Amino acid sequence: MGNPTDVPEPLVIEKLCEAARDERNHRYSVSTGLFNLRREFALRYERKHGVKLDFDTEVLAGLGSKEVFSHMCLALMGPGDTAIVPAPSFPIHIYAVALASANVISLDCTQPDRFLSSVSAVAEHLYPKPKVLILNFPHNPSTTVVERDFFVDVVKLARRFGFMVIHDFAYGDVCFDGYRAPSFLSVPGAKEVGVETTTMSKGYNMAGWRLGFCAGNAEMIRALATIKGYYDYGIFQPIQIAGILALRHGEEGVERQAAEYQGRRDVLVDGLERIGWETQKPKAGMFVWTRYPQEWRERMGSIDFAMKLLEEAEVAVSPGRGFGEAGEGYLRLALVENEHRLKQAVRQIGRCLRGEKAAG
Ligand SMILES: Cc1ncc(COP(=O)(O)O)c(C=O)c1O
Structure with missing residues (x-):
């Protein structure tokens, strides 16, 4: 992922x-x-x-x-x-x-x-x-x-x-x-x-x-x-x-690639904020690390929550628990998809958590 x-x-x-x-x-x-x-x-x-x-x-x-x-x-x-x-x-x-x-x-x-x-x-x-x-x-x-x-x-x-x-x-x-x-x-x-x-x-x-x-x-x-x-x-x-x-x-290619990840980071974090997930913008790396909403943390651990997103929103994320106990309550979202796909992923997560069906 x-x-x-x-x-x-x-x-x-x-x-x-x-x-x-x-x-x-x-x-x-x-x-x-x-x-x-x-x-x-x-x-x-x-x-x-x-x-x-x-x-x-x-x-x-x-x-x-x-x-x-x-x-x-x-x-x-x-x-x-x-x-x-x-x-x-x-x-x-x-x-x-x-x-x-x-x-x-x-x-x-x-x-x-x-x-x-x-x-x-x-x-x-x-x-x-x-x-x-x-x-x-x-x-x-x-x-x-x-x-x-x-x-x-x-x-x-x-x-x-x-x-x-x-x-x-x-x-x-x-x-x-x-x-x-x-x-x-x-x-x-x-x-x-x-x-x-x-x-x-x-x-x-x-x-x-x-x-x-x-x-x-x-x-x-x-x-x-x-x-x-x-x-x-x-x-x-x-x-x-x-x-x-x-x-x-x-070197230019490396800089361009970092800028690409930065653009994706902005799209993903802004999108998550719009659906009510408080998420910090990372200063580096290929991932966004975010705590999923408390109402869901109270109901299920990160592995079950990630499975829910996979099955119902058709979005693949890494459960924080996969990184040990300290990661519980978090998800890691990778910036490996383009901006359009990231926007789509956030839309699908939002719909899924509101109980609507994924649009595919
Ligand atoms: C922290 C960290 N170290 C090492 C690696 C592995 O990188 P490489 O492809 O060079 O083996 C990764 C890749 O996912 C990583 O996230």
Whole structure:
């Protein structure tokens, strides 16, 4: 339901076809990503975030950010270890830790200052201390965002308590109203304590291509490369070659795509407000996170409510409960349909809740 429907730039698709016609591009590739891909990625990070990366030791390309994120968890944790995970939770943030046989402590991340106080309290009192702090801002599903100072405090806490940080920065390319999501790596000392994962799925519309990155602490990157060396033989080379072109020439397309999501956000939130749902406009991401009306919350949980909308309004939404207990009472609505379809979806939800039949 959060599956992007827009397409990559024609130039990038053409490059993919051209590279696929080259007989040299069908063998196993380098499991950490082509030299030129890692270099182009590092150049873009410097342009966009002012972060200098050694693309040999501090950058790894993988099969999407979910893959590098989960294998990083496997590389860092084992039985008896603990990770702090933001709640409500994007499922892989929980399951990657569980798959590594480690324990999860979920902390509400919707108020970033309070989240940090809770992280500090847990790190102070838990024995053994948490090994990893997982972050994700702009956050999926709650759309919570942070400013750069937040990461300054994260680095201080990581140094004080000795935990590592993995920042899932999947929505760093999709920001609205002039907000720029800060990179964790842009803070001094971040590279000493952690890594950041990013993706070409969102801003570049390359979700099915499976192209993502992990950058930052060289030792953590080396551990991830070791694990990946056991699991895979890298990304299909034509995809990497087209990815290089996208990183080099795709910035305008990324901006255009963010503007597209912003327009959809406005249509959806304004529509929801019109049918009486109080909804905050997110500053970033591909989703709207909203509490459905109290009269319905009293009658049914978010899973049943989402089923009702699916069956009676013919609108698919994600129930908040799918993101853990902290998501109960909420729905996550994806901005992957065009404005016309979003208006139609809101109309159908309104009719359904008034007891009228969906118009189809
Ligand atoms: C927070 C978050 N992280 C990671 C991903 C996965 O992105 P990728 O396509 O790079 O694996 C998503 C996509 O839905 C996401 O919402």
